Amino acid sequence: MAKKLFLGARLKRLRRDRGLQQTAMAGLLGISPSYLNHLERNQRPVTASILLRLAEGFEVDIRSFASEGGEQGSAEQLAEVFADPMFSDLQIGRQEIVELSDNSPGIAEGVSRLYTALRERRLGPATIGSEGDERALFTPETWVRDFIQSRSNHFPELEEGAETLGGALGDPLSVAEPLRRRLKEAYGVSVTVVGPEELQGASQVYDPERRLLMLSSLLRPENKTFGIAYQLSLLEFHPIIARLLEVARPPDAGTRHLLHMSFANYAAGAIMMPYGTFLAAAERYNYSIDRLTAEFGANVEQVSHRFTTLGRPGARGIPFFMLRIDPAGNVSKRYAGERFPFSRFGGTCPRWNLHVAFQSAGQAVTQLIETPDGHRYFTVARTIERPIRSALSGGLLAIGLGCSIEHAHKLHCAEGIDLDRAPVTPVGPACSICPRLDCAFRATPPAGAQLAVHENRKTISPYPFVA
Incomplete structure (x- = not known):
């Protein structure tokens, strides 16, 4: 039986972004305002015909629109927010988080913004802008990153x-x-x-x-x-x-x-790297970074970043996500053309071999990973040199690039890999919200979970817990 799609939060957000009242959007979709109201309140599932009308009338990519995650206030991000120890006594369950995200997307986004501001204030003193705009509690980098991602990194x-x-x-x-x-x-x-x-x-x-x-x-x-x-x-x-x-x-x-x-x-x-020319070359060369750097006079990071921007309706590229880290694990870039499978507030899962790239400088390190929701991704990591030659700016950075497994057969770096039989590494988001039980890399127990430790029994995971 096909899974029913309840996408009320996304419909509300789309309507708000286009500046439309329910009556106007309902007219464009060829449905009644009351039916649209039911859809937005998740009292009716979104049908295939509605998705097609969204694609035609609003230039919405169906795959991206119907996929989970990727927005401020999404259930995944709210789970990360409520994993903070300050909420541990509330015992907020997954179902409550999903309901808040689905039924009140504006409130959910507000909670996410407040938590982001609080978290950044913990890291250092914040100042209010000259006009008294409380949004200045966000660091400029966080505000800009969230704004760009809210537009799916495509302008x-x-x-x-x-x-x-x-x-x-x-x-x-x-x-x-x-x-x-x-x-x-x-x-x-x-x-x-x-x-x-x-x-x-x-x-x-x-x-x-x-x-x-x-x-x-x-x-x-x-x-x-x-x-x-x-x-x-x-x-x-x-x-x-x-x-x-x-x-x-x-x-x-x-x-x-x-x-x-x-x-x-x-x-x-x-x-x-002009859009049409670059996309055609990317598809012709199976997204080979080396071929594209040579053809467009760009470097690995520039091409990798360009991959994440190919979201033009009717001419979309593979929806990649991308991270850039230094040897200490600090994330200095985080972009996604569709959804990003890792923590918004933290770093990366230690099971993802992004850091292994530093041990194989200049080589592409591939890996199949699986997130707790069962979604699989093909990833490739490789080191890059910093843009400027200097003793003070020495050292390498690493780029992590990935896409959903369904697109991997189109990639040059996946040639020769049996995608159906290749080993898959289970990964997760931040340890504080990762549900995986037997992880030897776990750094902290999941928030709100009861520990299952006992002095007479040692486990693979340093923090076993009751699922």
Whole structure:
């Protein structure tokens, strides 16, 4: 029997994001307002015909819309919130969390925001923005990351502009040169490479008075190219970025600047790897990172990040998720084109071999993993070099890239692997909410669970508990 889909929270969110009343959305879907009300309150399941109408009328990707997870206030994220020890005496069960997420998505998102602000205030003093916007309790990085993920890391306005510009500047022999010419001819901006001493610790600096972009001589070639594309994006797409910033309404100046930079970074990647051309090449080469870096003059991280942005309705790529970590396990990037199977507030599961990449520098390390809900993913991890050569910035970073197992047969790095018989590693989210019983890597017992330890019996898991 097919599983019934109760997607009321997502329907409400979609309607709210499009600025529609129930009557207007019901008309577009060809149903009555009362029926839509029942759908949004999870009193009726969403049928296949409704999903098709959503795909046609709202350019919704059915697979992404019907899948679980990926939103602030989702049941998975709320479970992580209520795993905090401050809630341990409340004994909030999974069913209560699911009901809150499904029936009151706005309240659920509010709880998630409050917890995020509280958690970040624990880590350091917070300040309220000059306009008294309490959203400034979030660190700029968290606010920007959540905003970008709320848009599934895809911005059509930037994609369209970058695709037009990137196509016009296409050059099979050089990527940087046509970008440099465009800066000079359209905006009178010259590009020069200077020693790091002149930039005083920066990797690039734009001097608007001299119309001069200075790039550090320590930057690797593909990062110099990206730097030129970044500056071109700031000038070329200024009106588009300004509109996106107005819609986003960042809570303070610092967050606004960081989001501004993020939009320009996004556009720079889209100029270097125009959507249609890049997607066609990705499918032609079975998403081979090495082939794509060579064809587009980009590096491993730039291509991996671009994979997570391929969410154009009607021309979607494989929905990848991506992490970037340092050897200490600090997560400095976390993006997903659809859903992300790991903890929002914590790091990664130690069973995922992302850290193994540091022991095999430059090599791709593949792994099949399975999350507690039974969903399987194909993942690949590999090290990357930092963008700038410097004694202070030395050391490697690691990129973790993954997608649902159903897409793995399309990947170059999965060739030769029997996906039906290959060993699968069970992984989980943060230990505090992971339900796996016999995990030798468990660092903490799951929140709210009764420990099953006894001095006369030692177990594989350091914190056995009553399921």
